[in-house]
Amino acid sequence: MTLAWILIGLLAVLLTGIPLFAGMSLASIGLLLAVEGRVAGLADEVFAKLSNYLLVAIPLFAFMAHVMIKARVVDDLYALAHTLVRHWPGGLGVATVMACTIFAAISGSSVATALTIGTAAIPQMLRYGYKPHAAYGVLAAGGTLGILIPPSGPMVLYGVVSDTSIGALFVAGIIPGALMALLFSLYCVLHSLLTRQTERPPRASWSEVWPSLKRGFWALLLPPIVLGGMYAGVFTATEAAAVGAIAAILIARFAYGRLSLADLYDAARDSVGTTGMLFMILAAAAMFGHVISVLGLPRQLVEITTALGIGPITFMLAVMALIFLLGMFLETISIILITTPIVLPVMLLLEINPVWYGVLLTINLELALITPPVGMNLFVIKGITGGAMGPIVRGVLPYVAIMLATLFLVLFFPELALWLPSTMALGR
Amino acid sequence: GPLASPVQAQEKMRVSHQLPPAHHIAKLVENWAADIEKRSGGKIDVEVLGSAQAFKPDQNHPAVARGQVEAAMAVNFQWGNTIPEMNVVTIPYFMTDLERIKKFPGSEAAKLLEGKLMEKGVRNVAWLYTTRQSIFTSSGKPLVKLDDFKGVKIRGLNKLVDAGLVAAGAAPASMPGSEVYQALQTKVIDAGLTDVSAAYSRKYFEVQEFGTVAPFFTVYFHIYVNPKWFDGLSPDLQKAVLEASAQAEQDSIGVTEKTAEDSIAALKEKGMKLHIQSAEEVKTFTATMQPPVMEAFKASSPDAGKLIDLVNKL
Amino acid sequence: MKSILVLLERVVGVLSALATALAALLMLAITGIVGYGVAMRYLFNQPQVWSDELASYLIVLVVMLAIAEVLRRGEHISIDLLVERLGARVRYWVDVAGMVSVIVVAGVLIVSGWDMTAFSADMGIRSTGYLAMPMWLPQATLPLGFALLGLAALNRLLRLLTGLEAPRETGGHKS
Numbered sequence A: 001m002t003l004a005w006i007l008i009g010l011l012a013v014l015l016t017g018i019p020l021f022a023g024m025s026l027a028s029i030g031l032l033l034a035v036e037g038r039v040a041g042l043a044d045e046v047f048a049k050l051s052n053y054l055l056v057a058i059p060l061f062a063f064m065a066h067v068m069i070k071a072r073v074v075d076d077l078y079a080l081a082h083t084l085v086r087h088w089p090g091g092l093g094v095a096t097v098m099a100c101t102i103f104a105a106i107s108g109s110s111v112a113t114a115l116t117i118g119t120a121a122i123p124q125m126l127r128y129g130y131k132p133h134a135a136y137g138v139l140a141a142g143g144t145l146g147i148l149i150p151p152s153g154p155m156v157l158y159g160v161v162s163d164t165s166i167g168a169l170f171v172a173g174i175i176p177g178a179l180m181a182l183l184f185s186l187y188c189v190l191h192s193l194l195t196r197q198t199e200r201p202p203r204a205s206w207s208e209v210w211p212s213l214k215r216g217f218w219a220l221l222l223p224p225i226v227l228g229g230m231y232a233g234v235f236t237a238t239e240a241a242a243v244g245a246i247a248a249i250l251i252a253r254f255a256y257g258r259l260s261l262a263d264l265y266d267a268a269r270d271s272v273g274t275t276g277m278l279f280m281i282l283a284a285a286a287m288f289g290h291v292i293s294v295l296g297l298p299r300q301l302v303e304i305t306t307a308l309g310i311g312p313i314t315f316m317l318a319v320m321a322l323i324f325l326l327g328m329f330l331e332t333i334s335i336i337l338i339t340t341p342i343v344l345p346v347m348l349l350l351e352i353n354p355v356w357y358g359v360l361l362t363i364n365l366e367l368a369l370i371t372p373p374v375g376m377n378l379f380v381i382k383g384i385t386g387g388a389m390g391p392i393v394r395g396v397l398p399y400v401a402i403m404l405a406t407l408f409l410v411l412f413f414p415e416l417a418l419w420l421p422s423t424m425a426l427g428r
Numbered sequence B: 001g002p003l004a005s006p007v008q009a010q011e012k013m014r015v016s017h018q019l020p021p022a023h024h025i026a027k028l029v030e031n032w033a034a035d036i037e038k039r040s041g042g043k044i045d046v047e048v049l050g051s052a053q054a055f056k057p058d059q060n061h062p063a064v065a066r067g068q069v070e071a072a073m074a075v076n077f078q079w080g081n082t083i084p085e086m087n088v089v090t091i092p093y094f095m096t097d098l099e100r101i102k103k104f105p106g107s108e109a110a111k112l113l114e115g116k117l118m119e120k121g122v123r124n125v126a127w128l129y130t131t132r133q134s135i136f137t138s139s140g141k142p143l144v145k146l147d148d149f150k151g152v153k154i155r156g157l158n159k160l161v162d163a164g165l166v167a168a169g170a171a172p173a174s175m176p177g178s179e180v181y182q183a184l185q186t187k188v189i190d191a192g193l194t195d196v197s198a199a200y201s202r203k204y205f206e207v208q209e210f211g212t213v214a215p216f217f218t219v220y221f222h223i224y225v226n227p228k229w230f231d232g233l234s235p236d237l238q239k240a241v242l243e244a245s246a247q248a249e250q251d252s253i254g255v256t257e258k259t260a261e262d263s264i265a266a267l268k269e270k271g272m273k274l275h276i277q278s279a280e281e282v283k284t285f286t287a288t289m290q291p292p293v294m295e296a297f298k299a300s301s302p303d304a305g306k307l308i309d310l311v312n313k314l
Numbered sequence C: 001m002k003s004i005l006v007l008l009e010r011v012v013g014v015l016s017a018l019a020t021a022l023a024a025l026l027m028l029a030i031t032g033i034v035g036y037g038v039a040m041r042y043l044f045n046q047p048q049v050w051s052d053e054l055a056s057y058l059i060v061l062v063v064m065l066a067i068a069e070v071l072r073r074g075e076h077i078s079i080d081l082l083v084e085r086l087g088a089r090v091r092y093w094v095d096v097a098g099m100v101s102v103i104v105v106a107g108v109l110i111v112s113g114w115d116m117t118a119f120s121a122d123m124g125i126r127s128t129g130y131l132a133m134p135m136w137l138p139q140a141t142l143p144l145g146f147a148l149l150g151l152a153a154l155n156r157l158l159r160l161l162t163g164l165e166a167p168r169e170t171g172g173h174k175s
C-alpha cells in the first residue's frame, strides 16, 4: 500500500512537466527527509550507481549508433529494406520493421531507433498512401525493438542491478526480438491484404537492388562483429561496445568515406549529451530506489510471497502486470531501478532464472515505450510528425497486442529466451 | 526482526551487508542478530539489510562512520588499498591453516587490524571466517602443476595476490563478478579463481571441466559498528553485542568448514573433475607464489611486517 | 542588472560548452582505452587490469561535464503532455518551477557530494581495484558537475524571471 501511494505521489510530481530527473530526485529527497529526517549519503548513492564499469557500455553503444547516423547509413539501410520488399502487400511496413530490426542491432536505444528510422521512413510511407495512423504505429512499435534486439541499454542496466551477465542477456534477446519483428511484419502483410487500402510500389529491378545491397553491406557487417565477437568469446559486452564503436568509425570513414574529424567529434558530443540525459535519470532513480529500500519494501514483498505461498508463475504474472501498469506512466530506466531491487529477493527465493526475467522485463519495457499516456516512442513520432497524439495511439494498439502475445510466449516457453545463451558453451 | 517479548526495544541496530540470503555467512548473521536480541532481552532490535539492498559494498564504510546505519558487514577485500594490512589474510598459503584461523579472533594480530579500522571511524565487533579453500577452475586441461599456469588468462583477485599468479606465469585479468561465468563459458578468459562455495553457487561447474582445490587464500567477513552508537549503549547491551559476536566468530569456523566440504562434494557430484592439492604440491606452490606477494605486502605499509610476525605467532 | 545577466549567460555558456567539448574528447579516450584492453588481452595475451576501472571513473566525469549543456539545450526528458495543453502562462511557471527544482536538487547533491569527497579524503579511502585510486579524486567530479548544473539552472531561472528568455515549447525527448 505504501508503495502505491509513493508511486502515485511520484507520478503527480512528474506529470507537472518539470525535468524528470529533478522531479524524481526531489521526491526522493522529500521522502528521505520524512523518513529519516536528513538526506545524508545521497551523493554516495549516485556515485556508486554511476561509477560502474558495466554501465560504460551504454554511452559506448550510443556513440557507435551516433557514428553510424553521422555517416548517414540509416538512409541506406532503409533504402535497402525498401527495395527488397516494397512490392509486397504491406511492403512499406515490412521494410520499416526490417530497417528498425537492423538498426536495433546497432543501437541500444528504442527511442533512437524510432527517431532515426522514423525520419527516413514516415515520408516514404505517407507518400505511398499508407494511412498515417498505420505508419505511426509500425514505426513506434518497430522502434521498440531497439532494446530487445542486442545491444540494449535497459538490459545493461538490469544486468548491473541484478548482477546478471549482460552477455547472456544480449544473446537471450535475439530470438524473442526476431520473433517479434516477424510478427510485426506478418501483421503488416495481413493488415494490407485485409484492408486492401495501400497502393503498392512496383517490384525493384535487380539493377536497383544491387547498388543498395552494396551500400548497405558495410553497415550490415557491424552487428555480426559486435554479437559474433561476444558469442565467440573475443570480448565481453562492455568491450563489445568499444570494439563496435571503433569498427563503426572505421566503416564510416574507410568503407563509406563519410566521416570527417568534425563528424567524429559531433558523434562523440551527441553521445555525451545522450549519456548526460540518461545518467541523470539513472542517478535520480538510484536515489528513489534507495528510499524504497530504506522503507523496507523489498523485504515486505518477500514476506508476503512466503506467507501466501505464491508460486513462480503467479508471481511472474503479478510482476508483469505491475510493470505494465507502471509502464503506462514511467520511462524505462526508472522502472528498472525501482522494480528490480524489490523483485530480486523474491526471484532468488523462487529460483526464477534472472536471464529469462530480464528478457520478459525488456519486452514489458518495450510496451512501456508505446502505451499511453507516457510513452517515449509515442512522443518521438509526435515530434517527427508534429501531429496529434490520437492517430499515433490508435496506430500502436495492434502492436501492443502483438507484444503482449510475445510476452506470454516467452513467459510460457522460456526456451525462446534461454536456448541461445545455453549454446554459448559450444566451444567446449 | 521483532522478537515476541514484552520488553519495548530501546535500541535499533540496522546491519547492512552485501551477501545473498542463501550464503552461509548471511545465515550466520541472521543467527547473530537473533542472538543479540535474545541476549539483550529484546532491548536491541536488530534489522539485517542483506543483498546490498540498503548500501552497495563501497558505501557501507561511510554509512556506518556517519551513523546512517549502526552496523555493516564487509569482506576483507573491501579495505584492500585503504588498509593495506587487511590483505594479510589473502597472502597465498599464509593464513589458510585452520589452527591459525581458530586462534585469530581476539589475537594481537586481530587487535592490530581493529586499531586500523578504528582509525577509519568504525569499531570492529566480529571476524567471521568465510573460506580457506580456493579453487582454480579451467577447461581443456587441469591446473595441477605450476607449469600448467603458463600463459593462462585467469581472473585475478587483487593487485597483491596477482603478483603470485604472475610468478607462476599466468596472466591475471580483471572483470566484474557477474561477467565471469559468461567469460569462462565463451573463453574470454581461460581460468577462474574463487572459493569453493562460490564456484558452486555461481555454477562454474557448468562451464568449467576441472578444478584444483588449494588452501590458497583466506577470506573474512567482519562486522563493524558506529563507535559513537556503541559507546552510547548501556554496559549490559554492549555485553550482549560482544558476546553474541564472539559466539558468531566461534560458529563461523564449523559452518564454513562444513560449507566448504559440502561444496566440494556438490561440485564433484555435478561432474567437475577435482584435484585436491597434496602437501607436496602446496609446498611447491607456496615456494613460488608466496614470496613476491609477501614482499609486496611488507612494502605496502609500515605495520605490515609487524603483522606478519604476529600472524606467525598464531 | 541586465549587464550582469548578460555576463552570467556568457560565462555559463562558455563553461558548459568547454565542459561538453572535454567530455566528447573523453568519450573518444574511453573508447580507445577499452578497445586497447581487448586488443592487449586477445591479441597479445596481456590483460590490462586497470582499463575497466579507469573507464568507469571517466564515465562519471563525462556525465558531470555534460549535464549543464544538456540543460541549456532543453534535452533533459520531461513529461509535458499535460502542460502543453495549457496556455503559455502555465508553461512559463512550469519552466520556472523546473529550474527551481533543478537548483534545489543540485544544491543537495553539491553539499552531499562535498561530504562524500571530504570523508574519502580524510579517511584516505582508496578504491578496491587495481588502480588503488584515492576516491576523493573521482568523487570530487560530483559536486563540481552539480555546481555547473545549478549555475546553468540559476542562469535560466533569472532569464525567465526577467523576461530575457521565453519558456520552451516542449521538453526534449531526445535519446
Ligand code: NA
Binding pocket: A103, A104, A105, A106, A107, A108, A109, A145, A146, A147, A148, A149, A150, A151, A152
Ligand atoms: Na538494440
Ligand code: NA
Binding pocket: A327, A328, A329, A330, A367, A368, A369, A370, A371, A372, A373, A374, A375, A376
Ligand atoms: Na507507457
